[in-house]
Amino acid sequence: MIFRRFLGAMALCLFGLSAAPALAQQGDPSFNLVNRSGRLIFEVYASLATDQDWGRDRLGDNALPNGRSFTVRLPQGPCRWDLRVVYERSGGPTEDKRNINLCAVTEVVFDGRQIGQAQRGSGPTGNPSFNLVNQSRVAVMEAYVSLSTEQEWGPDRLGNEVVPPGRNFAIRLPEGPCLHDVRFVYENGQADERRGENLCDVTNLILPLQRQ
Numbered sequence: 001m002i003f004r005r006f007l008g009a010m011a012l013c014l015f016g017l018s019a020a021p022a023l024a025q026q027g028d029p030s031f032n033l034v035n036r037s038g039r040l041i042f043e044v045y046a047s048l049a050t051d052q053d054w055g056r057d058r059l060g061d062n063a064l065p066n067g068r069s070f071t072v073r074l075p076q077g078p079c080r081w082d083l084r085v086v087y088e089r090s091g092g093p094t095e096d097k098r099n100i101n102l103c104a105v106t107e108v109v110f111d112g113r114q115i116g117q118a119q120r121g122s123g124p125t126g127n128p129s130f131n132l133v134n135q136s137r138v139a140v141m142e143a144y145v146s147l148s149t150e151q152e153w154g155p156d157r158l159g160n161e162v163v164p165p166g167r168n169f170a171i172r173l174p175e176g177p178c179l180h181d182v183r184f185v186y187e188n189g190q191a192d193e194r195r196g197e198n199l200c201d202v203t204n205l206i207l208p209l210q211r212q
């Protein structure tokens with residue numbers, strides 16, 4: 001009997017350990033947005049890192065002066081979110097923070113530094129959305145698109161979708177910098193990559209990618 005209780009306790013411990021990673025990405029992503037940019041923030045957007053659009057302006061009719069904070073209430077659930085603020089006026093300069101684990105922080109500071117980096121190094125701006133056209137012989141299982149200034153690929157833009165040979169898939173990206181890195185993973189495990197692609201000049205991105 002003692003031996004059976006010991007095995008039961010061990011099983012519960014192992015279950016807890018195996019469940020911990022899965023539960024780690026769920027929680028309360030609400031946070032305080034702090035403006036330390038020296039500018040006025042007119043719009044605030046927060047969307048799941050897996051979403052393809054920014055959704056509604058979280059500030060509404062308000063504006064956030066420099067040195068002030070604003071509580072962004074988000075529903076409990078996934079922790080990975082993308083954030084964007086718009087400075088000065090509607091349609092003004094923007095600053096993004098991508099794939100943030102909001103369940104692990106209580107505040108997110110926007111200091112305006114990424115605006116300067118974008119103006120100096122990211123090149124042209126516009127609408128980088130495009131249609132993925134699969135003219136290869138195998139299905140595309142994953143698609144990654146990240147700004148050329150970023151260090152990580154971010155979320156799979158296909159989500160749970162698969163793009164079979166001969167089919168198209170619309171990849172929607174927020175307006176802003178045009179230069180992106182792209183990576184596509186095929187059903188056979190092979191990948192296609194291109195760096196520094198000006199997606200604002202592209203309507204249809206055809207796979208397999210032509211080597212430059």
